[in-house]
Amino acid sequence: VLVSRVEPESAPLPARLPAGRPKGQAVREIIETLVDSLGPGAPLPSERRLADHYGLARMTVRTEVDRLVAEGTVYRVHGRGSFVAEPRVAQAGVFSSFSEDMRARGMTPGSIVRAQQMIEAGPFLAGSLEVAPGAPVAEIERLRTADGTPLALERVYLPAERLPDIGGADLEHGSLFELLGRRYGIELDGADQRVVAVPIDAEEAALLEVEEGAPGLRFHTLARDTEGKPAYYATSLFRGDRYEIELRQKRPEPRG
């Protein structure tokens, strides 16, 4: 359906709610279908129109729109109504850099380096990076942006003994993956990642421009080079309202 933008009161609505489920759930399905067919930024029918059209209590419609707002599917503008939110940026099933991910989606990746320093490996980093406790580690903290909007807060830890002068590298303007390849001849092979849903704390929320306590996806990543050696360890906190994971999964082969 090619409807790029319609007026709030003119979006076509199915004549009746799908039957056999609670009315709130039914009206949510109607709105979700509109969200899919209209583009980001398109106005949605008002809660009043939805309530009148389907003979529902305003509160019922409001509860469902609230839920879609909380999930980041819809946003409200005071006095103007509800609109279709930007789609979430999906992470594909391969190990790609933030810059690659954003470019593949037609967005311009950006970095603001917030801290760049040498630290010594504590027990956790020593174990992860396979270096001696106390060995030098470069810590780089970056705010990652897509088309200028903050999307993730990333802390990368690199084994400095294997990467001379990494502490002074310019990571504001370049990709870490490209730097590792070009300057150090390190080709990344893959990564083990753990992803956890966490509440975004006050300090992180201010940087990511979300409410304190909003849900985020925290990635813990250990990247290895083609020889199997750890290349870096990173934690990245992504805004839950703007980022999602896409998985294409297969059933394991049957035994026997």
Added chain:
Amino acid sequence: VLVSRVEPESAPLPARLPAGRPKGQAVREIIETLVDSLGPGAPLPSERRLADHYGLARMTVRTEVDRLVAEGTVYRVHGRGSFVAEPRVAQAGVFSSFSEDMRARGMTPGSIVRAQQMIEAGPFLAGSLEVAPGAPVAEIERLRTADGTPLALERVYLPAERLPDIGGADLEHGSLFELLGRRYGIELDGADQRVVAVPIDAEEAALLEVEEGAPGLRFHTLARDTEGKPAYYATSLFRGDRYEIELRQKRPEPRG
């Protein structure tokens, strides 16, 4: 390190904090290393002991423990201190059922069927399941438990025309995957999943036994059989404090 349980004041602490980073971050690394080496339920050193041992303000230590509590790594018992939380249950990189996942981890899966009814396909379900709008769909809502603890809230939608009598099937005591195979000869091949971090709303929070607004992972799953036909569509909301995703990712093959 084989330390299954130690007294609160006897856990061994490194003599000093790892250098070169903020003290809060350094003490968090110490606690995280203790969490890894001690088992679930093990008591952690008190905030007072950590503060005294490393010459930190109590508030600094408290902030970091708060963060670990918010992430579900640590829990507090009033008047008794902090303890290592149960590890999160990880989702492997293959398409497995909840029952298979839990059994693989030595836990007993359980289901409480909260609703089981026939509905008619609205536009979204009709498109996903590749049935006509208005076609009958079986909707089954289950609370999924592991060793009796609520872990996820799942809604499954099945195309009823292809699955006679699915509306009356017993899904309280059996696995959906097993039922599809045994009764209908449907072998699942794989699934496309989207995973989003969302705040858990009041009604869901009561069922999952978490605070309202706590972060959860919502999976949207479209499962297909070996002929490529949609077998079901499901949404599952997992507690963020007890569930995580594990990904083993590979770099895409270089071009040329």
